[in-house]
Every structure is written in structure tokens, then in C-alpha cells.
Amino acid sequence: MKTVYMRQLYLGTIGDTKNLETHFALMAEQGWMVDNVGAMIHRYRAIEPCKRSFIVDFLPQITAFDYPDNEDAQDYRRICEESGWTFVTARKQLHIFYADEKSSKPIPIHTDNKIQAQIYLKMCRKYELLKYVSALLMLGFFVLPQLIYDGAEIFLSNMLIAVLVGCPLLIIGYIWNFGFILNWYRRTRQSAKHNLQLPAVNYRLSLIRRRVLTAGVLVGALCLLVGVALEALGGTPIWLLIIVIIPLLFLCVGFWMRRQIDTKRRSRRANTMLASAALAMILIIMTNVLISVILQSIPNRDMSVTIGNHPALTLYSIGILQEPEVMGSRVRGSIAVPIHYSYWEMNRQGNVHTEVYRPISILITRGLYNRFASELKEGHSLAEIRGIRSEVALLTVDEAAFWGADEGIVAISLNIESLEPILHSGSAIELILLSGNTILRLSVFGENIEKETLTQAVRELMRD
Numbered sequence: 001m002k003t004v005y006m007r008q009l010y011l012g013t014i015g016d017t018k019n020l021e022t023h024f025a026l027m028a029e030q031g032w033m034v035d036n037v038g039a040m041i042h043r044y045r046a047i048e049p050c051k052r053s054f055i056v057d058f059l060p061q062i063t064a065f066d067y068p069d070n071e072d073a074q075d076y077r078r079i080c081e082e083s084g085w086t087f088v089t090a091r092k093q094l095h096i097f098y099a100d101e102k103s104s105k106p107i108p109i110h111t112d113n114k115i116q117a118q119i120y121l122k123m124c125r126k127y128e129l130l131k132y133v134s135a136l137l138m139l140g141f142f143v144l145p146q147l148i149y150d151g152a153e154i155f156l157s158n159m160l161i162a163v164l165v166g167c168p169l170l171i172i173g174y175i176w177n178f179g180f181i182l183n184w185y186r187r188t189r190q191s192a193k194h195n196l197q198l199p200a201v202n203y204r205l206s207l208i209r210r211r212v213l214t215a216g217v218l219v220g221a222l223c224l225l226v227g228v229a230l231e232a233l234g235g236t237p238i239w240l241l242i243i244v245i246i247p248l249l250f251l252c253v254g255f256w257m258r259r260q261i262d263t264k265r266r267s268r269r270a271n272t273m274l275a276s277a278a279l280a281m282i283l284i285i286m287t288n289v290l291i292s293v294i295l296q297s298i299p300n301r302d303m304s305v306t307i308g309n310h311p312a313l314t315l316y317s318i319g320i321l322q323e324p325e326v327m328g329s330r331v332r333g334s335i336a337v338p339i340h341y342s343y344w345e346m347n348r349q350g351n352v353h354t355e356v357y358r359p360i361s362i363l364i365t366r367g368l369y370n371r372f373a374s375e376l377k378e379g380h381s382l383a384e385i386r387g388i389r390s391e392v393a394l395l396t397v398d399e400a401a402f403w404g405a406d407e408g409i410v411a412i413s414l415n416i417e418s419l420e421p422i423l424h425s426g427s428a429i430e431l432i433l434l435s436g437n438t439i440l441r442l443s444v445f446g447e448n449i450e451k452e453t454l455t456q457a458v459r460e461l462m463r464d
Contacts, residue, residue, distance in 0.1 A: 004046040006032055011040060011213050012206070013177060014124045015184035017056050017094075019203050024054040024096070037091045051101040055085060057109055058093045058123050083107040093123065117192035124185055132178045139171075152367025155336035155359065162227025166220035173213030180209060230335065312343035312354035313442060317457040318449055320349045336364055350446025354461070357439040365437045372432050372441060373409045380411050389413065403455065404462030405433035405440075429454070435462055 012020070024034050029051060032044035057080075061072045077087045077095070084106025085097035099106045110116040154160040187199040310331065315324050324345035332340040339358035345351065359365045373394075380390040395408040413428040428445040440461065444454060 005035065006044045006046070008042050008044070009040060009214055009218075010037075010042050010210070011217065012210055013181050013184070014120055014128050015181060015188075015199075015201055016206050016210065017058075017120075018198060019201055019206050020056045020096075021054040022203055024056075024098070025052060028052045028054075028098075034088060034096060036089050037094060037096065039091075052098045053101055053106075054088075055080075055097045055099075055109055057095050057097070058119055059095055060093055060119055060122050060126075062093050080109055083109065085109065112195075113197050114192050114195045117188050117196075117198060120198060121185065121188055121192060124181065124188075128181060129185070132174075132181060135174070136178070151371050152364055153371060155364050155368070156332070156334055156340060156357075157227075158230035158334045159224070159227035161334060161336055162223040162230075163220075166223030169212070170216030170220040173209070173216035176209050177213050310341045310343065310356070311461055312341075312356070313352040313444065313457055313461060315345045315347065315350060315352055315446075317453075317460075318350070318352060318444060318446065319453040320347070320446055320449075322347050322349050336360055337368075350444070350449065352445075353441075353443040355441040357441075358437055360437075362437060365434070365439060369432065369434045369439050372439065376409060376411055376430060376432060380413070400433070403431070403433055404459040405435045408433040431458065433458070433462065438462075 027034065027044060028047070029049055031047055031049040033047045033052075034042060034054075035045040036043040059073060059076050062070070073090070073095075077090075080095075080097055081087060084103075085099055088096040088098055090096065097109070150160070154164060184199060184201065190196070191198055310329075312329075315322070324347050326346040327344065329343040330341065332342075334340065337357055337359045339356065342353065342355040344353040357365075357368055359368065377392055380392050390411055390413040392409065392411040395403070395405075395410060397407070400407045409432045411430040428443070430444075431440070431442040433440045433442070440458075442458065442461075
């Protein structure tokens with residue numbers, strides 16, 4: 001008869017381990033016997049409903065670079081079986097045993113409360129606190145500052161939008177579990193100090209907490225996959241995809257390493273050297289990938305030289321008749337800013353650059369416009385420090401209407417002698433114009449460009 005299996009997703013903490021004894025007993029009464037435990041998934045096989053007692057315990061001597069069935073593990077399991085327990089399965093340090101309730105009551109594996117508490121504290125310090133604190137530090141030093149700094153610009157990337165949508169429930173579950181771990185660790189230290197039993201953890205509340213975290217992980221993973229898929233279909237930029245690929249690559253290598261370590265062919269030292277070699281190979285590969293991405297991001301490299309029906313300024317439209325020597329475009333877009341593209345042309349007489357944004361919401365439009373205006377002011381403040389004279393001014397209602405916009409900001413750099421001979425002695429103008437839900441970022445440099453010609457080109461662009 002074919003064995004029937006069932007799998008459950010489990011994201012518990014060290015403090016929840018004792019509740020697994022209750023959970024496994026309830027599952028056995030329903031006809032499911034725990035068969036295998038993984039990092040996040042427990043597998044059960046169908047049996048006749050029965051009443052069994054379970055013990056879930058840790059053997060901290062086993063490290064990530066040891067064979068799980070080494071001599072220490074075999075000796076430990078033999079001692080437990082001699083005490084009346086039947087070994088079920090193990091994963092690294094975690095061991096599971098059972099005993100039929102009809103048989104004589106087996107001897108408890110731990111009779112010293114202090115020793116048991118110290119084992120759990122060691123497991124929590126070595127594997128759990130480090131993991132949660134590392135995640136908190138990454139969130140604090142990399143993710144949150146980036147989101148705060150980018151502001152409305154996160155809506156330009158499908159992947160960042162997906163992260164923004166998928167993170168709240170995950171963060172709630174993470175904070176709840178982290179708070180529980182800290183409180184449980186404090187209580188367990190008191191148990192070790194006063195030789196008391198491990199602190200009890202409410203089974204139902206633990207179930208709710210774990211389900212919130214599980215839901216957060218599933219929602220976050222789903223949103224991230226959707227964001228990556230949308231990004232791959234035309235989002236921006238490519239380095240965001242690399243940020244996702246790197247941890248996935250490490251995860252795949254980790255699973256591969258786990259399979260390699262689960263063998264009797266190598267010692268702990270050999271396993272450590274193998275892991276170091278694998279990590280070094282990943283770093284070499286990722287370094288080459290990053291160099292390739294940097295080269296691919298150089299303007300006019302692997303870029304389309306046409307923009308189809310996307311209107312933009314050209315050298316010809318501002319009065320420069322000489323053919324462009326360098327030209328390129330990049331069509332982007334996200335679910336929040338479906339229209340987002342840029343186009344540029346350049347030759348010895350000047351250059352033009354056009355970037356257009358059209359978000360789906362006026363709130364996103366306003367956030368992007370304010371961010372771009374702030375960046376323009378800051379950029380020209382730094383330019384003045386380097387000796388480049390510039391003037392930055394907000395356009396009045398009438399001035400904005402003159403350019404065909406509702407509002408805007410203009411920056412003019414004059415007599416840029418410090419950049420000779422690259423830019424000669426021309427003038428540069430930057431415009432950020434807002435009209436309805438459309439934002440235009442324009443940059444023009446050239447010699448003897450007539451204001452009327454430039455104005456007419458911009459007004460026509462605004463009408464399109």
C-alpha cells in the first residue's frame with residue numbers, strides 16, 4: 001500500500017520547541033505521524049490514529065559542518081532509546097522521540113532543569129538571536145534608509161513597489177517573534193539560575209504568532225516574485241534584480257552545501273574548506289557580474305537609438321543642425337508609473353536629455369516632482385562650491401504657463417570655463433516641469449541656443 005504524506009509549513013522559534021511535543025501528539029491522534037523535519041517544512045505520514053507522547057530535544061554538539069549521524073548523535077540516540085524512547089527523526093541538533101502511551105512510562109531525557117535550560121539558551125544564542133539580530137541590522141542599515149531616502153522614487157521600480165506591499169505583514173510577524181524570543185530568553189535564564197522547568201509557552205497564542213509570520217513570509221515572497229517578474233519584463237534598473245539574485249544564489253549554494261555535508265566522506269575540517277571554496281567562487285562570479293552590469297550601464301551601450309512614439313527633445317529641435325554623434329534611449333515603467341522613459345543626443349555643439357514620468361496618482365506625481373526639485377537645488381549648490389556659476393529659480397504661474405506647464409523649476413549654468421575644452425564656453429539649462437500628472441526633466445547644453453527656439457521645442461513637447 002502506498003504511503004500517504006502530508007506537509008506543514010512551520011516557522012517556530014527555539015522557545016516554541018516544547019509545543020511541538022503537544023502538536024505532534026495531536027497530529028498522531030488525527031492519524032498523522034511526524035516523519036521528517038526540515039528547515040521550514042515538517043512531513044507527516046498517514047497512520048492509524050493513536051495516542052503517543054513525544055520528546056523534542058537538542059544535541060548542541062552537532063555543528064553545521066558535521067555529519068548528522070556521527071558518533072555523538074548515535075550515542076545520544078542509544079541512551080534515549082535505552083530510556084524507553086523510540087527515535088523518529090532528526091535535523092542537525094533537533095531530535096524527536098516518541099513513546100506509546102499504552103506502554104510503561106519512559107524515563108525523562110532530562111532530569112536536571114538547569115542543564116536543559118542551558119542547552120536551550122545555547123541554541124538560542126548560537127542560531128536564533130544571531131539570525132534575528134542580523135535581519136534587524138540589515139533592515140535598519142540598508143532597507144529602511146534606502147526607502148526613506150528614495151521617497152516617492154520607490155514607485156519607479158516594480159520590485160520596490162512589491163517589497164513595499166509585501167513587507168508590512170512580514171515585519172509585524174518578525175517583530176512579534178523577535179519580542180517573544182527576547183522575553184523567552186530572559187525567562188529561561190531565570191529558570192537556569194533557579195533550577196526551574198523551562199517557561200511554558202501558550203500553545204494557542206504561539207500558533208497565532210507563527211501563522212502571522214508564515215503568512216507574512218508567503219505574502220512577501222509572492223509579492224517579491226511578482227515584482228521580479230514585472231522588473232524582468234521591462235522594469236528598472238537591473239541592479240535591483242541582482243540584489244534579489246544574490247541571496248537566492250547563496251540559498252541555492254547553501255542547500256547544495258547541506259547535501260555535501262550530509263555525508264560520511266568528509267571530516268568537519270574538509271567540510272569547512274569546501275564551504276569556504278564555494279563562497280569564494282560565488283564572490284568571484286558576483287564580482288564579474290557586477291563589472292558586466294557597470295559596463296552595460298554606460299550610455300549608448302546596448303541602448304535603443306529610437307523611442308518610437310515617445311516624444312523628446314532632439315538637437316535639431318533646439319536649432320543644432322549637425323547630426324548627433326551619440327544617442328540613446330531607455331524605456332522603463334512600473335505599475336505605479338507606467339510611462340517612464342529617457343532619451344538623449346550629443347555632439348560637439350551640444351547635448352539634450354529628456355526624461356518623462358507619468359504616474360497613475362497625483363500623490364506619487366507630487367512626491368516625485370518635489371524629490372526631483374530638491375535634487376536639482378542640491379546639485380547646483382554643490383556646483384557653485386566647485387566654481388560653476390548657476391541660478392536656480394522656481395517658476396511663477398505665468399512663467400510656468402509660458403513653458404506650457406502648471407509649475408516648474410529652472411536652473412541655468414553660465415560661462416563654464418572651468419570645464420573647457422570639453423564644454424567650451426556654452427550655457428546649460430535644466431528644467432523640471434509639471435503638467436497634470438506628467439513630469440518632464442529636461443537638460444540642454446549648447447552654444448548660441450536661441451531662447452525662442454528652445455521655448456517652442458519645450459512647448460511642443462508639453463503638448464504631446
